[in-house]
Amino acid sequence: MREADPLSPASPAFVYLLRCRDGSLYCGWTSDVGRRVQEHQAGTASRYTRSRLPAELIWSRPMGSRSEAMREEARIKALSRAQKLRLAAGA
Numbered sequence: 001m002r003e004a005d006p007l008s009p010a011s012p013a014f015v016y017l018l019r020c021r022d023g024s025l026y027c028g029w030t031s032d033v034g035r036r037v038q039e040h041q042a043g044t045a046s047r048y049t050r051s052r053l054p055a056e057l058i059w060s061r062p063m064g065s066r067s068e069a070m071r072e073e074a075r076i077k078a079l080s081r082a083q084k085l086r087l088a089a090g091a
Contacts, residue, residue, distance in 0.1 A: 013069035020052035
């Protein structure tokens with residue numbers, strides 16, 4: 001069985017939210033949530049989270065494709081902080 005190409009538009013993808021040490025929220029997308037959270041914790045995933053460590057995963061959701069994940073990330077980033085927290089709480 002062939003492995004899915006992580007850069008293929010049809011690859012499994014996830015959208016996720018992190019809560020940083022200062023209480024701020026970070027939204028991103030990835031093909032591997034565990035690996036991406038480890039990269040954030042190591043300070044190698046983004047400049048934003050690097051200066052706000054530690055960051056904890058508070059929510060993630062699988063998406064059908066990379067393009068869906070990117071669209072959902074953009075939609076979530078446009079939400080208010082309160083809306084993002086409600087999303088993470090499952091409301």
